[in-house]
Amino acid sequence: MRTIIIPPDFDAWRTTARQLLAQSTHPDELLWSDNPTEPSLFSEPSPPPQASTTTPITVPPAFVDLARSAAAHTSEKRWALLYRLLWRLTLGGERHLLAIATDPDVRQLQDWCKAVSRDIHKMHAFVRFRLVAVDTTTRREQFVAWFEPDHRIVRLATPFFEKRFAGMDWSILTPYECAHWDGQKRYFTPGVPRSSAPDEDALDDLWRTYYRNIFNPARVKISAMQSEMPKKYWKNLPEAPLIADLIAESSTRVHDMLTTPERPAKPAPNNAYLESLRQMNEQPNPDHKTS
Amino acid sequence: MDLTRKLEILADAAKYDASCASSGAARKDSRGSQGVGSTGGSGICHSYTPDGRCVSLLKVLMTNACLYDCHYCINRRSSxxxxxxxxxxxxxxxxxxxxxxxxxxxxxxxxGIIRSADHTMELVIDVARKLREQHHFRGYIxxxxxxxxxxxLxxxxxxxxxxxxxNIELPTQQGLNTLAPEKNLLRTEQAMGHIRGKIDERHAEKRKPGAPKPPPFATGQSTQMLVGADPSTDATILGCADKLYSEHHLKRVYYSAFSPIPEPSSILPLQAPPLIREHRLYQADWLLRFYDFKVDEIASPSSPxxxxxxxxxxxxxxxxxxxxPVDINKSPRELLLRVPGLGIRNVQRILSAxxxxxxxxxxLIRLKLQMKKLLPFIVTADHHPARLGLDSDSLRARFLPPPEQLELNFDAPPQPTAIDFISARSGEL
Structure with a gap:
């Protein structure tokens, strides 16, 4: 049994996996780790993989995308599973494997991809930028956001922000890696603590005003809200502190509506447009079908 | 009046419109510009309010003053x-x-409609023009x-x-005559037909080889129908929706349960919002659009x-x-799509595997399918449902929820489960 220790990123796995496959290394002979400080109990020191041969390795293109996405998952078993899938797709002779969604390895791959993709989607949704400064020379506004992703998604999730917010400078800070955009390029720096990010933005009050008033107290569906916006995100959302009160007040607000005297219909005001509508409505429609 | 107060009033006035989609737009983004904005991917819900609805767009009215007198609407002139x-x-x-x-x-x-339809449209268009032309805004409008x-216009x-x-609002002119006397179903449909023509025209021009890129035009239109404000049956509502999908190629029909408003009208007494009915209509709508069901299979004249x-x-x-039972290993796609508990994505996975x-x-368990729902309806290599099971009257009873969930209690409206909610969005029933 050999232990392969790689840095926790997809490109490192890919380089190593190519070399191992070129040596026809069976997945059962390997233990994978991306933690250099905790070598496995039963491992032998691993010789560095030899220079890769020129044998081209071809896999279905979909596998590369799926593998890149699954590599962002935090499960420590992902490197081993990715190598086993790679082996099965090539030397194992199961080139059609990805078509079998019911295969346990494929299922696991897709589950990890789904978790990563959901995490990316939630990052796109719940990042909240705070204005921190305006550059005096370029006059570009500078924004900073804080987000706590479940997986290592910063590099996968940030092209979206570059496309969407090209006209402003921004930084998204997370505990493990930060992404920045300065109008020219996107670059990354190591993670920082929560205290490095601003807590408030001058617009947050107006946003909360909107949130409070777009809520309809007559149709409370709390589980529907929470399935899409789980509580773990609430601590970084400026609108979330309103939720408890909105729910608590809703039945009183509906009761007030139900006990309000009904308003009688007011006659139409004198308006040329309304008069023209009235005339149009009185004309019989020859092809009008009553359904 | 300060901005905060205006926002309170004009967001409150806009919340009865259920539409929140921000997907399906043409691909565009802010790279190379001084502005912000991008569209073209799947829409993003940036927040959720405790009514379970997503907050995706800044949804406001220009003004809530209105000449019309639609009795379900808080902004009607009589309010x-x-x-x-x-x-x-x-x-x-x-x-x-x-x-x-x-x-x-x-x-x-x-x-709200002020002075005339054209005057109001001009005000609304002016905002969109400023966003696009002065501020290079490339977000969703x-x-x-x-x-x-x-x-x-x-x-x-x-x-x-x-x-x-x-918004079509109600599926029949009769309903509109009572509740929205200024509105006319035929004119609404004519306008939808005109918009469809514009959308189709641009698609055709885009496909012409070598032709210059045509000016942008909206990639879709949608509408909303109120549920429970008038006596229309589900068959009428779904029939109307089906017609709008087939004749005018609408992207979405939204169903909105009529819920209490702060300014009730003497013509339309308030009642508990029929939330379960709204949910079932969305499920039925998905069956029409993605599962090849016909309206009369779901709601027929005899059982509307x-x-x-x-x-x-x-x-x-x-x-x-x-x-x-349907054989998972042999049946064609259209039959698999009819199996309760099998959604489009899992049917695709089954066909492929x-x-x-x-x-x-x-x-099937590995695909995380709802086995309890599936088992009576399918055959697999190692399973055949008992003939008796499929025929027995107890089968329906087995799927009925416990009776207390059926009571529409206004103080505590029935809460759809997370699964119901997901199923309403994904269409996976």
Whole structure:
């Protein structure tokens, strides 16, 4: 049994996996780790993989995308599973494997991809930028956001922000890696603590005003809200502190509506447009079908 | 009146419009510009309110003053609600400020009708023009249009907007005559037909080889129907929706349960919102659009309303037991799509996997399918439902929820489960 220790990123796995496959290394002979400080109990020191041969390795293109996405998952078993899938797709002779969604390895791959993709989607949704400064020379506004992703998604999730917010400078800070955009390029720096990010933005009050008033107290569906916006995100959302009160007040607000005297219909005001509508409505429609 | 107060009034006035989609727009983004904005991917819900609805767009009215007297609407002229009006610049600034903080995907702008349809449309278009031309805003814009507005103004709205919509409100003219006397079903449909023509025209021009890129036009239109305000049956509502999908190619029909408003009308007494019915209509709508169901299979003249206690696909399967069991390993796609508990994505997975392997129950469990729902209706390599089971009257009873969930208690409206909710969005019944 050999232990392969790689840095926790997809490109490192890919380089190593190519070399191992070129040596026809069976997945059962390997233990994978991306933690250099905790070598496995039963491992032998691993010789560095030899220079890769020129044998081209071809896999279905979909596998590369799926593998890149699954590599962002935090499960420590992902490197081993990715190598086993790679082996099965090539030397194992199961080139059609990805078509079998019911295969346990494929299922696991897709589950990890789904978790990563959901995490990316939630990052796109719940990042909240705070204005921190305006550059005096370029006059570009500078924004900073804080987000706590479940997986290592910063590099996968940030092209979206570059496309969407090209006209402003921004930084998204997370505990493990930060992404920045300065109008020219996107670059990354190591993670920082929560205290490095601003807590408030001058617009947050107006946003909360909107949130409070777009809520309809007559149709409370709390589980529907929470399935899409789980509580773990609430601590970084400026609108979330309103939720408890909105729910608590809703039945009183509906009761007030139900006990309000009904308003009688007011006659139409004198308006040329309304008069023209009235005339149009009185004309019989020859092809009008009553359904 | 300060901006905060205006926002309170004009967001409150806009919340009865259920549409929140920000997907399906043409691909565009802010790279290389001084502005912000991008569209073209799947829409993003930036927040959720405790009514379970997503907050995707800044949804406001230009003004809540209105000449019309639609009795379900808080903004009708007979209501005593406080009136307010944004200036175009106020909406532009709010949209940009909210967008840059990543609160929203864009703007959904509607308005009460003031002076005339054309005058109101011009005000709404002015906001969209400022956003696009002065601020290079490339985010999502949804504009509500008025059927009586001139065709040239609707065409102009479509040039700035990613989506335009006209609310049909009720499926029959009879209903409109009572509750929305200014509105006319035929004119609404004519305007939808005109918009469809514009959308089709641009698609055709885009496909011409070598032709210059045509000016942008909205990529879709949607509408909303109120449920429970008039006596229309589900068959009437779904029939109307089906017609709008097939004749005018609408992207979405939204169903909105009529819920209490602060300014009740003497013509339309308040009642508990029929939330379960609204949910079943969405499920039925998905069956029409993605599962090749016909309206009369779901709601027929003899049984015009959906079963509130079972989802419409399961309900159909129980009425059509002769179709089952369906062999997972052999049946064609259209039959697999009819199986309760099998959604489009899993049908695709089954079709793909069975080319290489004979599927067993363990495979279906691995796909995390709802086995309790599936088992009576399917055959796998290692499973055949007991003939008695499929025929027995107890099968329906097995799927009914416990009786207390059926009571529509107004103080505690029945809560759909997370699964119901997901199923309403994904269509996986």
């Amino acid at each position: 005593n609600v406080t009136r307010a009006r944004f200036t175009p610049d106020e909406i532009v600034q709010l949209t940009l400020d909210f967008y840059k903080r990543n609160y929203i995907e864009g703007l959904f702008l509607s308005s 949804h504009l509500k249009t008025i059927p009586e507005a001139s065709q040239s 609707i065409a102009l709205a479509g040039q700035y907007a990613d989506r335009i919509s006209i 309303n959906l079963d509130l206690s079972l989802d419409p696909k399961l309900s159909w399967a129980l009425r059509n037991r002769q179709t089952f 069975r080319r290489y392997t004979r599927l067993r129950l363990a495979d």
